[in-house]
Amino acid sequence: MSYIIEGRTGNWEMVIGLEIHAQVISNSKLFSGSPTDFGADPNSQVSFVDAAMPGMLPVLNKKCVEQAVKTGLGLNAQINLYSAFDRKNYFYADLPQGYQISQLYHPIVGNGKIEIDLEDGTTKFIGIERIHLEQDAGKSVHDQHPTKTYVDLNRSGIALMEIVSDPDLRSADEVAAYIRKIRTILRYLGTCDGNMDEGSMRCDVNVSVRRPGEEFGTRCEIKNVNSVRFASQAIAYEAARQVEILEDGGTIKQETRLFDANKMETRSMRSKEEAHDYRYFPDPDLPPLILEQSYVDAIKANMPELPDEKKARFIKDYGLKAYDASVLVADQARAHYFEEVAKNCKDPKLATTWVSVELFGALNKSGKTIEDSPVSSDYLVELIALIEDNTISGRIAKDVFAEMIESGKKPGDIVEEKGLKQITDSSSLDPIIDQILSDNTDKVEEYKSGKDKLFGFFVGQVMKQTGGKANPKMVNDRLKEKLQ
Amino acid sequence: MTNISDLSLVELKEKMTNKELSSREITETYIQRIEQHKDLNAYVMTDFDRALDAADAADKNYAAGNAGLLEGIPLAIKDLFCTKDLRTTAGSKILDNFVPPYESTVTSNLKKDGAVFLGKTNMDEFAMGSTNRTSAYGHVISPWKANGSSEDLTPGGSSGGSSAAVAARLCVGATGTDTGGSIRQPAALTGTVGMKPTYGLCSRFGVVAFASSLDQAGPMTRTVKDTALMLESMAGHDPKDSTSAKVEIPHYAGLMTGDVKGLRVGIPKEYSIDGLPAEISALWSKGAEWLKARGAEIIEVSLPHTKYALPTYYVLNPAESSSNLARYDGVRYGHRVESDDLNEMYAKTRGEGFGNEVIRRILVGTYVLSAGYYDAYYTKAQKVRRLIVNDFDAVFKDVDVLLTPTSPSTAFPLNQDETDPVKIYLNDVFTVTVNLAGLPGISVPAGLAEDGLPLGLQLIANRFDEARLFNAALALERDAKFTAKPEGF
Numbered sequence: 001m002s003y004i005i006e007g008r009t010g011n012w013e014m015v016i017g018l019e020i021h022a023q024v025i026s027n028s029k030l031f032s033g034s035p036t037d038f039g040a041d042p043n044s045q046v047s048f049v050d051a052a053m054p055g056m057l058p059v060l061n062k063k064c065v066e067q068a069v070k071t072g073l074g075l076n077a078q079i080n081l082y083s084a085f086d087r088k089n090y091f092y093a094d095l096p097q098g099y100q101i102s103q104l105y106h107p108i109v110g111n112g113k114i115e116i117d118l119e120d121g122t123t124k125f126i127g128i129e130r131i132h133l134e135q136d137a138g139k140s141v142h143d144q145h146p147t148k149t150y151v152d153l154n155r156s157g158i159a160l161m162e163i164v165s166d167p168d169l170r171s172a173d174e175v176a177a178y179i180r181k182i183r184t185i186l187r188y189l190g191t192c193d194g195n196m197d198e199g200s201m202r203c204d205v206n207v208s209v210r211r212p213g214e215e216f217g218t219r220c221e222i223k224n225v226n227s228v229r230f231a232s233q234a235i236a237y238e239a240a241r242q243v244e245i246l247e248d249g250g251t252i253k254q255e256t257r258l259f260d261a262n263k264m265e266t267r268s269m270r271s272k273e274e275a276h277d278y279r280y281f282p283d284p285d286l287p288p289l290i291l292e293q294s295y296v297d298a299i300k301a302n303m304p305e306l307p308d309e310k311k312a313r314f315i316k317d318y319g320l321k322a323y324d325a326s327v328l329v330a331d332q333a334r335a336h337y338f339e340e341v342a343k344n345c346k347d348p349k350l351a352t353t354w355v356s357v358e359l360f361g362a363l364n365k366s367g368k369t370i371e372d373s374p375v376s377s378d379y380l381v382e383l384i385a386l387i388e389d390n391t392i393s394g395r396i397a398k399d400v401f402a403e404m405i406e407s408g409k410k411p412g413d414i415v416e417e418k419g420l421k422q423i424t425d426s427s428s429l430d431p432i433i434d435q436i437l438s439d440n441t442d443k444v445e446e447y448k449s450g451k452d453k454l455f456g457f458f459v460g461q462v463m464k465q466t467g468g469k470a471n472p473k474m475v476n477d478r479l480k481e482k483l484q
Numbered sequence: 485m486t487n488i489s490d491l492s493l494v495e496l497k498e499k500m501t502n503k504e505l506s507s508r509e510i511t512e513t514y515i516q517r518i519e520q521h522k523d524l525n526a527y528v529m530t531d532f533d534r535a536l537d538a539a540d541a542a543d544k545n546y547a548a549g550n551a552g553l554l555e556g557i558p559l560a561i562k563d564l565f566c567t568k569d570l571r572t573t574a575g576s577k578i579l580d581n582f583v584p585p586y587e588s589t590v591t592s593n594l595k596k597d598g599a600v601f602l603g604k605t606n607m608d609e610f611a612m613g614s615t616n617r618t619s620a621y622g623h624v625i626s627p628w629k630a631n632g633s634s635e636d637l638t639p640g641g642s643s644g645g646s647s648a649a650v651a652a653r654l655c656v657g658a659t660g661t662d663t664g665g666s667i668r669q670p671a672a673l674t675g676t677v678g679m680k681p682t683y684g685l686c687s688r689f690g691v692v693a694f695a696s697s698l699d700q701a702g703p704m705t706r707t708v709k710d711t712a713l714m715l716e717s718m719a720g721h722d723p724k725d726s727t728s729a730k731v732e733i734p735h736y737a738g739l740m741t742g743d744v745k746g747l748r749v750g751i752p753k754e755y756s757i758d759g760l761p762a763e764i765s766a767l768w769s770k771g772a773e774w775l776k777a778r779g780a781e782i783i784e785v786s787l788p789h790t791k792y793a794l795p796t797y798y799v800l801n802p803a804e805s806s807s808n809l810a811r812y813d814g815v816r817y818g819h820r821v822e823s824d825d826l827n828e829m830y831a832k833t834r835g836e837g838f839g840n841e842v843i844r845r846i847l848v849g850t851y852v853l854s855a856g857y858y859d860a861y862y863t864k865a866q867k868v869r870r871l872i873v874n875d876f877d878a879v880f881k882d883v884d885v886l887l888t889p890t891s892p893s894t895a896f897p898l899n900q901d902e903t904d905p906v907k908i909y910l911n912d913v914f915t916v917t918v919n920l921a922g923l924p925g926i927s928v929p930a931g932l933a934e935d936g937l938p939l940g941l942q943l944i945a946n947r948f949d950e951a952r953l954f955n956a957a958l959a960l961e962r963d964a965k966f967t968a969k970p971e972g973f
């Protein structure tokens with residue numbers, strides 16, 4: 001999909017690369033045994049190592065390494081059997097060591113790629129440049145005191161994976177699709193919970209613009225982009241800003257900019273000249289991380305089914321359309337629910353409609369997640385079975401479903417209680433039809449003289465009389481026969 | 485009877501085992517001596533109450549027949565080791581009020597083996613120095629005086645409080661740390677034995693970090709055997725230090741015979757530097773002759789990159805220290821100068837809290853790591869370090885140990901007007917290579933110079949070859965027969 005910014009002087013294209021910081025799911029921090037629970041009391045999850053007390057040393061958490069390898073495999077990337085940790089030096093009150101331990105020179109994961117699904121049904125491959133492990137900093141809290149800043153070190157030392165994309169993204173929509181896809185994959189893998197509002201996934205966005213086909217322009221890095229929506233807004237603003245400068249004959253200054261979600265704009269944070277000199281060098285406290293190929297293979301052998309594989313399978317097994325399948329697999333729990341229903345139904349198309357349209361629609365309306373769906377997959381299977389064996393019609397099924405959402409009752413019980421069973425025998429239906437035809441002899445005449453549209457009137461009358469319970473096909477068949 | 489304070493660790497253990505002496509008696513003797521010689525400024529902090537409690541506990545263990553390796557032995561701890569509930573300053577004002585809530589692995593090991601801690605010894609600030617003049621707590625005075633002089637001399641550094649305390653009989657042994665020679669050089673200058681183990685043998689956990697890839701803790705005592713016993717207690721794998729080696733620690737003292745028949749001793753020709761005093765050269769030759777007389781084979785060897793060792797060391801060491809010392813920012817612990825602005829708070833805290841030598845190393849380290857200079861300095865230095873390691877690896881194919889002088893001079897006056905840091909750094913010329921290559925090295929007192937001050941010889945072995953190193957050192961010690969002690973101690 002091409003996305004063009006039409007400027008006053010011609011067309012522009014945006015070039016975007018992302019750095020996603022994903023908090024690793026692990027019980028303890030990257031280099032210490034402190035717990036990592038979100039929302040704990042400030043400074044209650046801080047070890048001597050996290051607080052950088054004198055003489056404290058980092059010890060690498062194996063679980064975090066496993067999670068990074070798993071993530072690398074999930075993003076179809078090269079796992080580097082040799083990687084090493086470097087110190088990124090800078091001063092800040094919430095950075096106790098005065099450096100962050102990261103992996104600049106030898107990251108644990110190298111080149112990879114993922115496929116993103118766009119709304120027009122097309123897909124696109126986005127390159128992954130690298131993933132490295134690093135420590136998170138603590139949190140500075142500026143709004144608790146008029147003149148003081150408080151520091152909470154609970155987050156200090158928690159493991160992050162920095163996932164760096166190639167500059168392959170060309171629109172805000174692609175960026176949104178990319179972030180969502182990464183999030184989905186990480187959630188499938190169980191390596192990051194992807195909760196952007198809790199800060200466990202954050203991104204920095206690198207944006208530049210160029211004339212289509214020309215060399216890359218100068219980029220600006222936008223920090224503090226903490227939702228998919230903000231990413232789209234920040235990119236749109238930033239690209240427009242850069243185009244305007246260029247069209248006015250100016251040049252783009254390489255700089256770090258901050259996204260202000262309230263004003264919906266980016267503003268300069270520091271210029272290239274003011275950029276930190278991080279003085280990276282290999283951390284002498286940590287020997288290089290050497291992995292065995294057999295270790296990587298063992299992780300590979302235990303990988304869960306990933307969204308792309310699931311999507312392909314859903315298309316093949318259940319006849320889903322590509323985009324529908326990609327939307328469905330985006331949420332692991334929803335995909336699982338769907339599959340529980342689809343594999344137990346004769347007609348997977350029916351399953352698709354009932355899960356994707358009816359159930360998801362109802363859940364969205366009530367703001368509920370699939371986890372607290374009032375309708376279990378078993379009950380939905382039963383409801384669909386009632387349609388498939390003609391016990392109820394599709395229309396009645398909607399009423400039953402509404403009742404299920406409301407009360408959580410079994411569909412069979414609802415049908416039984418309310419007497420909603422479909423009328424499927426002609427001996428019950430014929431007297432009703434005969435009565436309607438004799439009550440409307442004028443309309444029967446008109447129909448017979450060529451007013452075909454009146455057929456619908458008769459169907460409607462039968463449905464009205466039967467409270468919608470008549471089998472629609474049988475109503476059609478009997479009416480046609482009797483009106484001949 | 486010999487003075488209690490002149491008995492070695494081995495002798496004291498024997499006497500306590502035989503109930504001829506109690507740890508309390510020994511500890512009280514040392515406490516009294518420390519009080520008596522406060523003017524040396526060897527200790528920055530004493531802990532006598534707990535020392536006496538530990539001594540009593542040790543006596544009970546002797547009585548019960550379950551005495552540990554160092555049971556009841558009074559030791560001094562360099563103030564770079566974090567000691568639980570006992571102030572630890574690293575010789576710096578910036579940690580003036582720092583009381584660690586934890587214990588270093590090395591000192592824990594010593595305590596577990598029954599050692600009694602008398603207190604914390606003075607040192608160059610953050611172990612940066614070889615004269616003990618950079619301490620924020622005043623310099624340490626060596627118990628030694630040159631012939632016919634009353635001038636105060638350096639005890640060496642950075643473990644100068646420890647070396648002075650061992651030489652002045654203010655403790656039986658002391659811990660030191662050695663990043664570029666900080667155990668061996670002060671040992672040489674005070675007529676004591678100082679040993680730097682293979683990198684990774686002693687855990688660095690709880691030792692205030694200076695230059696992480698070079699730092700090693702080690703023992704300082706008055707005899708080679710005492711040093712071996714102390715090391716046996718201090719060393720061992722520690723999962724809390726990722727660079728800690730997974731090796732078994734043998735009972736070194738039990739393996740030491742002094743028999744060096746067939747031992748191949750290398751004499752590196754590059755260590756005959758210009759301006760090396762003749763008496764040091766002579767002592768070096770004498771050392772070789774002693775070993776030869778005992779059946780060792782003396783082989784001249786070459787370590788061609790030796791001349792690059794000092795500049796390499798003085799790039800890597802400040803680079804690592806500049807980063808290691810970033811944590812002293814006044815935010816969480818230690819000295820703080822309040823300010824309304826964070827950057828100003830950092831600048832004032834660090835400007836006030838650090839001394840000149842520390843500031844110099846931070847500046848140099850920051851410079852060599854900065855964009856545009858990193859490759860020219862840091863990367864280049866790492867490459868040269870590799871060449872120096874290769875030099876040693878090659879030489880240890882042909883020899884078992886190397887013999888060199890420890891220091892290019894005897895102790896010099898503390899008030900010597902030397903302000904050129906490069907000249908001061910030259911004190912490390914024979915010792916830094918060992919740190920760069922991660923090897924074990926030991927300084928053994930080998931004689932007195934014409935000025936009446938001690939001189940040491942250094943033995944260097946291959947990585948984890950401590951047992952052989954101690955054995956060679958024992959042979960050297962037997963022939964050197966160093967019995968001199970500072971007058972009045």
